[in-house]
Amino acid sequence: MIELEGLTKRYGEKVAVNNLSFTVRPGIITGFLGPNGAGKSTTMRMVLGLDRPTSGDVRIDGKHYDQLKDPLTYIGALLEAKAWHGGRSAYNHLLCLAQSNGIPASRVREVLDTVGLTAVARKKTKGFSLGMGQRLGIAGALLGDPRMLMFDEPVNGLDPEGIHWIRNLMKTLAAQGRTVFVSSHLMSEMALTADHLVVIGQGRLLADTSMAEFIAENSRSYVRIRTPQREQLLDALQGAGIKVAEPGAEALEVDGDIAQAVGELAARHQIVLHELSPQRASLEEAFMQLTAESVEYHAHDGQPPGAAPGQQQPGQPPQQPWGSDWKRG
Ligand code: ADP
Ligand code: MG
8 A cells, every 4th residue: 555645746946746645555556647747757756765755745555665674575666767777688687686675586587477578588678679678677666576566657658569468467466456556648548457546737636536436427428419400309309308508500419328318309209310429528538627627726826716825734635626616716
């Protein structure tokens, strides 16, 4: 379990991470989603003690990273910037890591096998492709057989086969009961991988929710209708108590999964339909809307309009912007 409490990081004037509180739980994949510059990598570096928080706290099974005995056996990480000692082989790179962390050398072969690098284990890493480099980084993360794993944008720049492989690996690790914390700036990627979702924008927490809940709340179902008998259909829908939106000259939209009801209603009124199509708003749209609001939020000096400065309780997650009215207030 990884627990963040009021975690904050400033670089001079810049607040990279702003009062983040959330918990990453075992047995599931927690997706850490936010646009570039949102503060994901900074947060992950603070988890590993590579960056010191300006205020707040982050604990790994109740301890700070530097209090962990043999930290690689608690938490393994693939961070964004990789510094390969290019002249070394994959095997030697992992062997050094194992030896300096009290991990048996036999483990090196095991992780090389897990990530599929056995055949190139003796090759110098400077000839490695991006995908091979990611695999080697993941081998390092797995070396201590840790209960917690953290991956910072692991699929960036990978080909579809590599992406598929990493996704399945993370699912397997979570199914083994481990804590898996993975960042991405792509909603579509998170939707395919994560069971739980933490969204940040401008360093602030915007959502902390199960993926299923996020999908249910944000992928609105509606029905798009086109008809040459617009006025008759509008009357019929109104008569049936169905609310209609008129987004374009031709198309009508009604909320809900009610294509069948609309079709039958049109038939009863002998109205011709040219289109009757069930639709779902995309999660990508929901994410963009969510984080666009965080930009606006930032523009109001970090306080919602009307809220007095200092009103927010320390350690308390900020109000979730969707579904609330303050942005328009
Ligand atoms: P993400 O990983 O979500 O893309 P980062 O954590 O890398 O975001 O960065 C968050 C913000 O903090 C960005 O605006 C970035 O420019 C800034 N930042 C990150 N590291 C430093 C640093 N060492 N010095 C100054 N600013 C930094
Ligand atoms: Mg990053």
